[in-house]
Amino acid sequence: MTPFKLYILGCGSALPTLRHNPSSQIVEIRDKQFMIDCGEGTQLQLRRSKIRFTKLGHVFISHLHGDHCFGLIGMISTFGMLGRTAPLHIFAHSALRNILQQQIDFFCQGLEYEVVIHDIDPSVNKVIYEDRSLTVETIPLEHRIPCCGFLFREKQPLPHIRRDMIDMYGIPLSQINNIKNGLGWTTPEGEFISSERLTTPADPARSYAYCSDTTFKPDIADIIKGVDMVFHESTYSSEDTTRARKHFHSTASEAATVAKRAQAGHLILGHYSARYDNEAKMLEEARSIFPNTDLAAEGMVFDVTSRVVP
Ligand SMILES: [Zn+2]
Ligand SMILES: [Zn+2]
Known part of the structure; x- marks a missing residue:
């Protein structure tokens, strides 16, 4: 079976801690690599993961909170210093375009590769990228600012x-x-x-859903129905549900409820609040609803495997 892997580069939330980096992941499908979110320090995490910078051609930004995009300009600058020539495609809400272009014009004069910025509409479920191997769709989420997740669907492999x-x-x-x-x-x-x-017969086509910052939104399940693996933000444990509602985030139980409704194969929790010393409680409460749950941690690599239908 060809690789379909998820590399966790960062799974903390907005406040920096010594335990977690801000959000970033790499999805690897059939030798291509796609970045999701690019929090501060992502390029160092990329170095640690031993992923080759040159393989990365596309970056998907879920929303314009700093913990999901402050790492972009540093990474773009470094790629320039390393002599990159291949274009880098960035998919994000249209508000990023002017901000990022100004940073590039100021800090990266003479950049020898093109940064191609694609505007996305986070409020609709739509295919925003397609190649021979996969499609990427937006998943509308509900957060303090426009925000979406991303659904990676592998195309049916050949026999x-x-x-x-x-x-x-x-x-x-x-x-x-x-x-x-x-x-x-x-x-x-x-x-x-x-x-x-x-x-x-061919291997079954696989799928992965990244559900970024969102308040509890059970209808996400309709879009990601039957997904093999889902990452869902789990900023709080259920004792802090009031806090979760106030900040438009989710609890571990809510993440598990979405995974269960979606009949997903595997749930990965992340985007942990800095208020917790560890995530054991969140894992326990999620597993009581959706047993096949794991905690994301920096450096972990998950294989996206076909959903085992119970
Ligand atoms: Zn965040
Ligand atoms: Zn946010």
Whole structure:
């Protein structure tokens, strides 16, 4: 199965602590890497994760609170110093465009690569990026300012070729793609071999949802229904529900409720408030609602695997 991984670079919230970095993640699908959010210090976390800077081509910013985007200009500047030439695409609310362009013009004169800023509308569920391997959709969230999550959907992989059959019929390698795409093969003697006989079924397409800062919003589940893995912010534990409502954040129980309603495969909690010394209580309360829950921590790498239907 081709890689579909989630690297946690930062999973703290707005106030800095010594335990967590502000929000940032890397999604790796079939050798391509996509960044979600870029809090202060993200480039150092990227270094620690051993991810090659050059592989990163796209950055998705959920909203314009500093803990999700203060790391952008530093990272853009560093990429310039490292001699990057490939464009860097940044997807964010339109308010970022002028702010970031002014910073680039001032701090990064002579930048030898293009920073392409794409405006997104966080209030609608819409595909904002597509390539041969995947689509990325916005997930409207409810926060103090416009905010959205991102849903990464892998496209249906092609079936696996049966080497034994290819060898047996002496089929040229040039035909492999056609066979994977459903065309059969006709032998020199005129016998037609269907592609089903020459392949084994494809791996299921996988999906990952990043639910950034939001108050409890159960209808997120309708958009991410059946998702294999979901990250949901869990700024507070349920004893601080009043605080969560006041600041437009969620509790661990609420994150678990969304995952349960969505019939997700795996829940990852993060965006922890600086008020807690550890997250054990949040994990416990989430698991009581949605057992397959884990806590994000800097440096962790999760495999996005197909949802196991109970
Ligand atoms: Zn935040
Ligand atoms: Zn926020």
